[in-house]
Amino acid sequence: NAGVMQNPRHLVRRRGQxxxxxxxxxxxxxxVYWYRxxxxxxxxxxxxxxxxxxxxxSGMPKExxxxxxxxxxxxxxxxxxxxxxxxxxxxxASSPATGSNTEAFFGQGTRLTVV
Amino acid sequence: xxxxxxxxxxxxxxxxxxxxxxxxYTATGYPSLFWxxxxxxxxxxxxxxxxxADDKGSNKGFEATYRxxxxxxxxxxxxxxxxxxxxYFCALAxxxxxxxxxxxxxxxxxxxxx
Numbered sequence: 001n002a003g004v005m006q007n008p009r010h011l012v013r014r015r016g017q018x019x020x021x022x023x024x025x026x027x028x029x030x031x032v033y034w035y036r037x038x039x040x041x042x043x044x045x046x047x048x049x050x051x052x053x054x055x056x057x058s059g060m061p062k063e064x065x066x067x068x069x070x071x072x073x074x075x076x077x078x079x080x081x082x083x084x085x086x087x088x089x090x091x092x093a094s095s096p097a098t099g100s101n102t103e104a105f106f107g108q109g110t111r112l113t114v115v
Numbered sequence: 116x117x118x119x120x121x122x123x124x125x126x127x128x129x130x131x132x133x134x135x136x137x138x139x140y141t142a143t144g145y146p147s148l149f150w151x152x153x154x155x156x157x158x159x160x161x162x163x164x165x166x167x168a169d170d171k172g173s174n175k176g177f178e179a180t181y182r183x184x185x186x187x188x189x190x191x192x193x194x195x196x197x198x199x200x201x202x203y204f205c206a207l208a209x210x211x212x213x214x215x216x217x218x219x220x221x222x223x224x225x226x227x228x229x
Contacts, residue, residue: 004158031215042119042204042219043159056214091158098215102208106151106158 002026004094004107005074012113013082021077021110025094032075033104034067037089049075082114117142121205121220128227134192136223138179138205141186146207148172148181148188149217153202162190162203200227 005024013019025032030051035043036059048056049069060067064082069075079086089111093104122137140148147166151159163172168183177192188205205220 006158033216035217035219042221043217045216045218048214048216056216093159093217095215098213102215103161103164104215104217106160108156108158 004029004092004105006090006092006107006110008110009108010111010113012115014115015083016081019079019082019086019112021079021090021092021112022074023077023092023094023107024074025092026096026105029094029096029105031095031098032069033093033095034075034077035091035093037091037109039088043091046077079112082112084114087112087114117146117207117209117218119205119207119218119220121203121223124202124222124224126223126225128195128225130197130227130229131194132227134190134195134199134225136190136203136205136225138188138190138220139186140188140205140207142207142209146209148179149206149208150177150179150188150190151204151206151219153204153222155201159204195225195227197227197229200225 032049034046037043045059047067064080066078089109091109093106095102095104118141149164150162152162163174165172165181171180179190202222204222206217209216
Protein backbone atom coordinates (compact mmCIF):
# COMPACT_ATOMS: atom_id res chain seq x y z
CA ASN A 1 0.00 0.00 0.00
CA ALA A 2 1.78 3.07 -1.24
CA GLY A 3 1.89 6.06 1.07
CA VAL A 4 0.61 9.53 0.39
CA MET A 5 2.12 10.68 -2.88
CA GLN A 6 2.77 14.32 -3.60
CA ASN A 7 4.16 15.79 -6.77
CA PRO A 8 6.16 17.52 -7.74
CA ARG A 9 8.66 17.33 -4.87
CA HIS A 10 10.15 20.66 -5.88
CA LEU A 11 8.50 23.42 -7.88
CA VAL A 12 9.97 26.73 -8.99
CA ARG A 13 7.69 29.46 -10.25
CA ARG A 14 8.23 33.08 -11.23
CA ARG A 15 6.14 35.75 -9.56
CA GLY A 16 2.72 35.94 -11.19
CA GLN A 17 2.66 32.35 -12.43
CA UNK A 18 0.34 29.60 -11.23
CA UNK A 19 1.39 26.68 -9.03
CA UNK A 20 -0.50 23.39 -9.01
CA UNK A 21 0.34 20.89 -6.30
CA UNK A 22 -0.97 17.34 -6.42
CA UNK A 23 -1.71 14.85 -3.69
CA UNK A 24 -2.79 11.24 -4.07
CA UNK A 25 -4.01 9.91 -0.73
CA UNK A 26 -3.35 6.43 0.52
CA UNK A 27 -5.59 3.75 -0.93
CA UNK A 28 -8.91 3.69 0.87
CA UNK A 29 -8.48 7.17 2.36
CA UNK A 30 -11.19 9.66 1.50
CA UNK A 31 -10.10 12.52 3.79
CA VAL A 32 -7.37 14.92 2.69
CA TYR A 33 -5.72 17.78 4.57
CA TRP A 34 -3.32 20.43 3.28
CA TYR A 35 -0.78 22.16 5.52
CA ARG A 36 1.79 24.85 4.82
CA UNK A 37 5.18 25.03 6.50
CA UNK A 38 6.98 28.33 6.26
CA UNK A 39 10.75 28.36 6.87
CA UNK A 40 11.66 27.76 10.52
CA UNK A 41 7.99 27.37 11.49
CA UNK A 42 5.56 24.61 12.28
CA UNK A 43 2.83 23.39 9.98
CA UNK A 44 -0.30 25.48 9.63
CA UNK A 45 -3.61 23.94 8.60
CA UNK A 46 -5.01 25.19 5.32
CA UNK A 47 -7.94 23.07 4.18
CA UNK A 48 -9.74 19.78 4.80
CA UNK A 49 -11.52 18.00 1.98
CA UNK A 50 -13.51 14.87 1.41
CA UNK A 51 -14.30 13.55 -2.03
CA UNK A 52 -15.88 16.41 -4.01
CA UNK A 53 -16.44 18.50 -0.88
CA UNK A 54 -14.53 21.17 0.99
CA UNK A 55 -15.27 20.61 4.67
CA UNK A 56 -13.09 23.23 6.37
CA UNK A 57 -11.13 25.91 4.57
CA SER A 58 -10.58 28.16 7.57
CA GLY A 59 -6.81 28.20 7.03
CA MET A 60 -6.85 29.12 3.36
CA PRO A 61 -5.88 32.64 2.32
CA LYS A 62 -8.95 34.39 0.97
CA GLU A 63 -7.44 35.17 -2.42
CA UNK A 64 -5.40 33.24 -4.99
CA UNK A 65 -5.61 29.88 -3.19
CA UNK A 66 -8.05 27.09 -4.00
CA UNK A 67 -8.28 23.36 -3.42
CA UNK A 68 -10.26 20.50 -4.83
CA UNK A 69 -10.58 16.75 -4.36
CA UNK A 70 -12.52 15.38 -7.32
CA UNK A 71 -14.33 12.08 -7.45
CA UNK A 72 -11.54 10.68 -9.59
CA UNK A 73 -7.91 11.69 -9.39
CA UNK A 74 -5.70 13.47 -6.90
CA UNK A 75 -6.42 16.43 -4.69
CA UNK A 76 -5.09 19.69 -6.15
CA UNK A 77 -3.93 22.78 -4.31
CA UNK A 78 -3.82 25.69 -6.73
CA UNK A 79 -2.07 28.99 -6.12
CA UNK A 80 -2.67 31.70 -8.68
CA UNK A 81 -0.36 34.66 -9.31
CA UNK A 82 2.27 33.45 -6.86
CA UNK A 83 4.27 35.88 -4.77
CA UNK A 84 7.57 35.42 -2.92
CA UNK A 85 5.70 34.96 0.35
CA UNK A 86 4.11 31.77 -1.02
CA UNK A 87 7.51 30.06 -0.92
CA UNK A 88 7.07 27.23 1.55
CA UNK A 89 6.72 23.48 1.90
CA UNK A 90 3.19 22.27 1.31
CA UNK A 91 2.24 18.98 2.92
CA UNK A 92 -0.73 16.80 2.24
CA ALA A 93 -2.07 14.27 4.73
CA SER A 94 -4.78 11.66 4.35
CA SER A 95 -6.82 9.55 6.73
CA PRO A 96 -9.41 6.81 6.35
CA ALA A 97 -11.92 8.57 8.57
CA THR A 98 -12.47 11.77 10.42
CA GLY A 99 -12.18 12.36 14.15
CA SER A 100 -9.58 13.52 16.62
CA ASN A 101 -8.31 9.99 17.29
CA THR A 102 -7.66 9.12 13.67
CA GLU A 103 -4.05 9.05 12.51
CA ALA A 104 -3.18 11.19 9.52
CA PHE A 105 -0.47 10.01 7.13
CA PHE A 106 1.70 12.67 5.56
CA GLY A 107 3.29 12.91 2.15
CA GLN A 108 6.84 14.09 1.61
CA GLY A 109 5.71 17.55 0.65
CA THR A 110 6.11 19.91 -2.27
CA ARG A 111 8.69 22.63 -1.79
CA LEU A 112 7.58 25.70 -3.71
CA THR A 113 10.11 28.40 -4.49
CA VAL A 114 8.91 31.65 -6.03
CA VAL A 115 11.65 33.62 -7.79
CA UNK B 116 -8.42 29.11 20.00
CA UNK B 117 -6.48 25.92 20.55
CA UNK B 118 -2.69 26.18 20.52
CA UNK B 119 0.51 24.22 21.16
CA UNK B 120 3.75 25.58 22.56
CA UNK B 121 7.06 23.75 22.40
CA UNK B 122 10.43 24.52 23.88
CA UNK B 123 12.69 26.36 21.49
CA UNK B 124 15.58 24.62 19.88
CA UNK B 125 17.96 23.58 18.77
CA UNK B 126 18.57 21.00 21.43
CA UNK B 127 22.08 19.58 21.17
CA UNK B 128 22.94 16.39 23.02
CA UNK B 129 25.67 13.81 23.06
CA UNK B 130 24.84 10.24 22.14
CA UNK B 131 23.25 8.27 25.01
CA UNK B 132 22.11 11.43 26.81
CA UNK B 133 18.59 11.81 28.23
CA UNK B 134 16.15 13.82 26.15
CA UNK B 135 13.21 15.95 27.19
CA UNK B 136 11.32 18.21 24.81
CA UNK B 137 8.61 20.19 26.55
CA UNK B 138 5.16 20.66 25.05
CA UNK B 139 2.16 22.41 26.56
CA TYR B 140 -1.22 23.01 25.02
CA THR B 141 -4.35 25.11 25.31
CA ALA B 142 -7.57 23.51 24.18
CA THR B 143 -11.28 23.35 24.78
CA GLY B 144 -12.67 19.91 25.28
CA TYR B 145 -10.48 16.82 25.30
CA PRO B 146 -8.05 16.80 22.40
CA SER B 147 -5.87 13.92 21.30
CA LEU B 148 -2.16 14.66 21.47
CA PHE B 149 0.59 13.63 19.07
CA TRP B 150 4.31 13.79 18.51
CA UNK B 151 5.50 13.80 14.90
CA UNK B 152 9.11 13.58 13.67
CA UNK B 153 10.47 15.15 10.48
CA UNK B 154 13.79 13.99 9.09
CA UNK B 155 15.64 16.33 6.70
CA UNK B 156 13.85 16.71 3.40
CA UNK B 157 11.06 14.37 4.41
CA UNK B 158 7.45 14.58 5.47
CA UNK B 159 6.14 14.06 8.95
CA UNK B 160 5.92 10.64 10.55
CA UNK B 161 3.77 9.89 13.54
CA UNK B 162 6.00 9.01 16.49
CA UNK B 163 3.41 8.44 19.21
CA UNK B 164 0.01 9.57 20.39
CA UNK B 165 -2.28 9.66 23.42
CA UNK B 166 -6.02 10.11 23.27
CA UNK B 167 -7.03 10.73 26.89
CA ALA B 168 -5.70 11.96 30.20
CA ASP B 169 -2.96 9.84 31.83
CA ASP B 170 -2.43 7.82 28.63
CA LYS B 171 1.21 7.18 27.82
CA GLY B 172 2.24 6.96 24.19
CA SER B 173 5.47 5.15 23.39
CA ASN B 174 7.45 4.13 20.32
CA LYS B 175 11.11 3.47 19.48
CA GLY B 176 12.19 4.32 23.03
CA PHE B 177 10.31 7.64 23.06
CA GLU B 178 7.54 8.26 25.59
CA ALA B 179 5.06 11.00 26.40
CA THR B 180 2.29 11.14 28.99
CA TYR B 181 -0.93 13.11 28.55
CA ARG B 182 -1.08 15.34 31.67
CA UNK B 183 -4.43 17.10 31.86
CA UNK B 184 -3.65 18.86 35.15
CA UNK B 185 -0.59 20.58 33.68
CA UNK B 186 -1.85 20.57 30.05
CA UNK B 187 1.44 19.01 28.98
CA UNK B 188 2.70 16.23 26.74
CA UNK B 189 6.48 16.24 27.16
CA UNK B 190 8.57 13.95 24.96
CA UNK B 191 11.29 11.87 26.64
CA UNK B 192 13.89 9.32 25.65
CA UNK B 193 16.37 7.73 27.98
CA UNK B 194 19.28 7.38 25.58
CA UNK B 195 19.38 9.24 22.28
CA UNK B 196 21.22 8.14 19.15
CA UNK B 197 22.71 10.12 16.28
CA UNK B 198 19.90 8.78 14.11
CA UNK B 199 17.36 10.58 16.32
CA UNK B 200 18.55 13.92 14.92
CA UNK B 201 15.44 15.49 13.40
CA UNK B 202 12.73 18.07 14.01
CA TYR B 203 10.05 17.06 16.50
CA PHE B 204 6.54 18.50 16.39
CA CYS B 205 3.95 18.33 19.13
CA ALA B 206 0.38 18.54 17.89
CA LEU B 207 -3.19 18.29 19.01
CA ALA B 208 -6.27 17.23 17.16
CA UNK B 209 -9.05 19.75 17.40
CA UNK B 210 -11.55 17.92 19.57
CA UNK B 211 -14.29 20.52 19.33
CA UNK B 212 -14.73 20.22 15.57
CA UNK B 213 -13.84 16.52 15.35
CA UNK B 214 -12.51 17.00 11.82
CA UNK B 215 -9.11 15.52 12.48
CA UNK B 216 -7.48 18.89 11.81
CA UNK B 217 -4.10 19.11 13.57
CA UNK B 218 -2.67 22.14 15.35
CA UNK B 219 1.12 22.04 15.53
CA UNK B 220 3.74 23.55 17.73
CA UNK B 221 6.60 25.36 16.07
CA UNK B 222 8.91 22.34 16.16
CA UNK B 223 12.09 21.58 18.08
CA UNK B 224 15.28 20.65 16.29
CA UNK B 225 17.29 17.90 17.97
CA UNK B 226 20.95 17.44 17.11
CA UNK B 227 22.71 14.40 18.54
CA UNK B 228 26.50 14.33 18.34
CA UNK B 229 28.55 11.15 18.47
